[in-house]
Amino acid sequence: MKALVLQAPYQLEMCDVAEPEVPEGYAKVKLSAVSICGSDYHAYRGNSLLLTYPRIIGHELCGIVEEIKDGKSSVRPGDKVSILPYISCGKCHACRKGRENCCTSLKVLGVHVEGGLAEHVSVPASLLLKLPDDMDSKIAALIEPLSVSAHCVRRGNVGKDDRVLVLGAGPIGLGAAEFSRIAGADVRIADVNPVRRAFASDVFGYIALDPSADDFDQTLRAWTHEEYPSIVIDSTGNKKSNDVAINYLGAAGNLVFVGLQSDILAISDPAFHVREATVFASRVAQMRDFEYVLECIETGKIHPEKMITNTAGFDRAKEAFEEWFASGGAVFKGVIEL
Ligand SMILES: [Zn+2]
Numbered sequence: 003m004k005a006l007v008l009q010a011p012y013q014l015e016m017c018d019v020a021e022p023e024v025p026e027g028y029a030k031v032k033l034s035a036v037s038i039c040g041s042d043y044h045a046y047r048g049n050s051l052l053l054t055y056p057r058i059i060g061h062e063l064c065g066i067v068e069e070i071k072d073g074k075s076s077v078r079p080g081d082k083v084s085i086l087p088y089i090s091c092g093k094c095h096a097c098r099k100g101r102e103n104c105c106t107s108l109k110v111l112g113v114h115v116e117g118g119l120a121e122h123v124s125v126p127a128s129l130l131l132k133l134p135d136d137m138d139s140k141i142a143a144l145i146e147p148l149s150v151s152a153h154c155v156r157r158g159n160v161g162k163d164d165r166v167l168v169l170g171a172g173p174i175g176l177g178a179a180e181f182s183r184i185a186g187a188d189v190r191i192a193d194v195n196p197v198r199r200a201f202a203s204d205v206f207g208y209i210a211l212d213p214s215a216d217d218f219d220q221t222l223r224a225w226t227h228e229e230y231p232s233i234v235i236d237s238t239g240n241k242k243s244n245d246v247a248i249n250y251l252g253a254a255g256n257l258v259f260v261g262l263q264s265d266i267l268a269i270s271d272p273a274f275h276v277r278e279a280t281v282f283a284s285r286v287a288q289m290r291d292f293e294y295v296l297e298c299i300e301t302g303k304i305h306p307e308k309m310i311t312n313t314a315g316f317d318r319a320k321e322a323f324e325e326w327f328a329s330g331g332a333v334f335k336g337v338i339e340l
């Protein structure tokens with residue numbers, strides 16, 4: 003089969019590779035759409051903390067089940083599915099606690115094991131979420147990144163009385179703003195990149211702030227009547243942002259870090275203590291997040307199609323990936339159709 007293989011940093015190649023094996027408990031899925039993620043661009047750049055080369059990348063997936071070797075699964079060949087791209091062990095302490103998204107031996111498709119920028123992928127059948135047959139595959143490919151956003155909003159316990167500041171207006175941040183809005187919160191989004199701010203305000207109607215502006219603090223105080231946001235979600239994966247995010251948080255607030263960076267997180271202890279703040283990490287997502295996102299799409303609470311700025315066929319996948327990578331954030335979400 004054809005697969006887009008990242009041979010080494012900056013070396014993408016369309017290759018002929020063997021069809022994946024389908025062990026007992028697994029299913030073989032024919033891909034129909036793969037959305038490209040910031041972490042795929044990190045891998046391309048050689049900045050991924052965990053990825054080993056060569057690797058078939060791609061973990062935001064929609065496809066049709068071709069073969070299933072799991073008698074217990076309700077999914078059947080021919081079903082349209084979203085794939086939870088995180089393989090957990092089911093045995094470790096995190097898995098036993100129902101926190102399998104932070105399994106100690108978690109394997110992510112397209113990072114630790116082969117991903118879905120290929121004609122087929124083989125995954126544990128328990129990771130399939132059946133979708134309505136008439137759901138657009140491109141929209142379905144966005145269920146994974148939206149679930150990462152939904153997960154961080156759930157981690158932060160966002161509710162209707164909250165004022166939520168989301169730092170970073172990329173796909174994960176914008177998704178976090180959307181699920182906070184759906185939870186009934188009053189939401190603002192902030193990004194230093196004017197292109198990203200314009201997208202959040204023009205396409206999604208958010209008040210988009212510039213955290214590097216001199217009057218940023220003044221703006222937060224005016225919005226919150228001097229209380230500051232009750233929840234701050236930092237999706238930037240940027241140390242400079244992470245280290246100061248606590249300053250934007252109100253008393254008794256929740257601070258959630260969903261973006262990942264490789265440096266030390268340095269939070270001022272007086273700032274942390276005086277607020278009696280609660281700080282959360284948010285890692286990937288769980289099946290319940292996927293189910294919630296699907297429900298939000300089906301009930302029209304969220305419109306993921308507005309995030310898709312670019313599409314390309316699989317035959318042009320390498321060229322499209324390289325163009326989107328070089329766009330400097332102008333491509334908000336690109337989707338490869340197979
Ligand atoms: Zn992703």
Ligand SMILES: [Zn+2]
Nearest residue numbers: 091094097105
């Ligand atoms: Zn585990």
